[in-house]
Amino acid sequence: MIVLSVLCIGINAVMAQTKEETQVSRAVERFREALISGNRAELQAVAAEKLSYGHSSGKVEDKATFVEQIASGKSDFVTCDFSNQTISVSGNAAVVRHRLDAKTNDSGKPGSVSLNILLVFQKMNGKWLLLARQAVKVAV
Numbered sequence: 001m002i003v004l005s006v007l008c009i010g011i012n013a014v015m016a017q018t019k020e021e022t023q024v025s026r027a028v029e030r031f032r033e034a035l036i037s038g039n040r041a042e043l044q045a046v047a048a049e050k051l052s053y054g055h056s057s058g059k060v061e062d063k064a065t066f067v068e069q070i071a072s073g074k075s076d077f078v079t080c081d082f083s084n085q086t087i088s089v090s091g092n093a094a095v096v097r098h099r100l101d102a103k104t105n106d107s108g109k110p111g112s113v114s115l116n117i118l119l120v121f122q123k124m125n126g127k128w129l130l131l132a133r134q135a136v137k138v139a140v
Contacts, residue, residue: 021087024094024121027128028082031119035080040071047130048122054134056115078103078110082117092123093131099138114138 017025027046034042044067047053051063061069069075085098096119104111120132 017087018089020089020094020123024087024089024096024128025085027121027130028085028087028096028098028119031130032080032082035070035077038070038073038076040067043067043070048124051130052132054132056135056137073105074107076105076107078105094121094123094128095119096121100135 030042031046034046044063047063047066049063051061051066053061053063053066055061070077080100080102082098082100085096088095096117098117098119100113100115100117102113104113115135116138118132118134118136119130121128122131123129
């Protein structure tokens, strides 16, 4: 009986995510994978043309600068894990929040980072694209 209850809870959790939320979740994962791979074409494919990419330092980049920073290795994510993710869809916009924990190698200098992230995705031509990102340092 306990196993059946656990299975039902798991099924309900999966079913609780709408079709749109599932699509946004996949877009977030493609974004995460592009950050790690540094593949220029993948980075360009996940980002909207009018991307506003905000760092926890206050620096804000457009799409071209964001892509160049990651693809060139100036900003290099060796590992990148997202946790405590929430997704809220409203029409053709989606707000995603999560915690990012990563190992970095920015310009060849190893490091690590823990940030709270806000992502805004917009559905354009049937695809969910990253329109805005803002990072803030995790409060101690």
